[in-house]
Amino acid sequence: MVTIIGFEGSANKIGVGIIRDGQVLANPRHTYVTPPGQGFMPSETAKHHKEHILSLTKQALEEAKITWQEIDAIAYTKGPGMGAPLLTVAIVARTLAQLWQKPIIGVNHCIGHIEMGRLITSAENPTVLYVSGGNTQVISYENKRYRIFGETIDIAVGNCLDRFARVLKLSNDPSPGFNIEQMAKNGSKYLELPYCVKGMDVSFSGLLSFIEQRGPKLVEQKKYTPEDLCYSLQETVFAMLVEITERAMSHCNSREVLIVGGVGCNLRLQEMMRKMCEERNAILFATDDRFCIDNGAMIAQAGYEMFKVGMVTPWEKTTITQRFRTDQVEINWRK
Template identity: 70%
Template sequence: MVVAIGLEGSANKLGVGIVKDGEVLSNCRRTYITPPGEGFLPKETAQHHRKHILPLIKEALEVAKMEPQDIDLICYTKGPGMGAPLVSVAVVARTIAQLWNKPIVGVNHCIGHIEMGRAITKCDNPTVLYVSGGNTQVIAYACNRYRIFGETIDIAVGNCLDRFARLVNLSNDPSPGYNIEQAALKGKKLLPLPYSVKGMDVSFSGILSHIEEKGRPLLKSGEYTVEDLCFSLQETVFAMLVETTERAMAHTGSQEVLLVGGVACNVRLQEMMAQMVKERGGIVYATDERYCIDNGAMIAQAGALLYASTGQPTPWDETYIRQRYRTDEVEVTWR
């Protein structure tokens, strides 16, 4: 029974979590929030992580009622993500692994999301929709890999939403996507937008450019409100995601869909997916913001599964970070 601590810092969320045999003992997080209209840059995000990482480790240990000697395994996000934030957290993981004399495991960020979702929801073999600020993928397990059936060919859906929020000056607190979701509830008029599904892949940059170009004059004229544009954007991009997920379900014969990643917290996306899956006689699994949004517990969970299945830590000379680290590069030895 492995007790693992996980350190996550691939973007603006810094998380430290402790997991024991699939049970989450602590899951602490700090978010770097920028002013409205501004995104988060690698340098400033890394500074935020360096400032908060040690207090957060102490907090996670206190919540779990543990000491460093009770930890069996150090897990950290190896990638994908922003370089400087990833490095700032990986350095701390390497340091405490040496100080505490514990084995260390580098974890693929997406695999962390999937395994946390599987552990919390108890789903069996789902088709996975992974949607976040940096990633958009439709995934299913086959032959010891999480295979990517479809993905974005340009920007991630979360990045599309974040950039639109900056355009209309929505707050970044607690997150741009959440504030778009709340504004969309008040939207009444649907602005026709490009629907960019290309086989199993999707594209969001053209939609963003279109709503930027058309949206400004429509807002100035009063023909559409910010709430209308939020509503229109959500309905369009989520419909695209539901379509590609349904096609993957048909291909794999799956009756389960698991939503993971920060955008998966969106209740409207969950509703649209649930309607499609219900018509197919299936079930949708989703978690709340504790586990959808980047967190340390998911890194601990995935790292513990990998370590338990192989008995081997990540070799010390391979405990670096990889900004581009695809989901299907990881051999899934625990299934």
């Protein structure tokens, strides 16, 4: 039996997860929630992580009903992400590795999402749509790498949704994207927005500027409701994502789609993707917010796969990398 503890803290969520041979033993996390209309700053987010990481570690060990002596290795998020929060988590992981005399594994955050999705859904070789607050990528595995077929050329889809939520002064609890999703359910009048797909890539910044500038005026004039704007934004950005995912599927002759990342638990996105998959005789795989949203177990699972093939991080390389590409990691654990 191999038991890995994983630490995740690349953005506003701090999580500690424990995986034993593909079984999630514990996965507590805590979210830094800011007042409506505000984002989260790196220094304040890091402070939040410092306050909660040790209690979450204790909670994870208690939930898993194990002691630290039973842990085989420590995995932590090396990147990508926000510098100060990443560093906070890395320091704790390095300290525990020395105190407990355990090997340490630096994990790519994006690959953590993919491996968690594969574990939970049992998808074999899917085309992956990775959508979160900081990343938007269409990925497929080929020859020991997760290859990026398409991505955002400016801001991530989650960041686009979050920033519009700030314009509407929506609550950040549990997340701005979730609250946009709920409002969109009551919208019906579609506002045509800029639709920007460039080959396999997408662009959201122009669309966001358009709805930020015109949206509040249209609400004032009573031509559209805030719910209509949320509905229009979701329909447009999700249609763009479905289009590039379908193109990647066609290129790879794929019959599976796996959605991962925080935006991946949006039920409307899943519904649109499922319809496309049905038309192509393909299967959609997705998870709920326990595993879609940033969590420690996904880092533990990627660390578990790496540990099994001897991919332990040398001590001098247990640093952080804010810009850490998905396709930079050699995937030695997949055939």
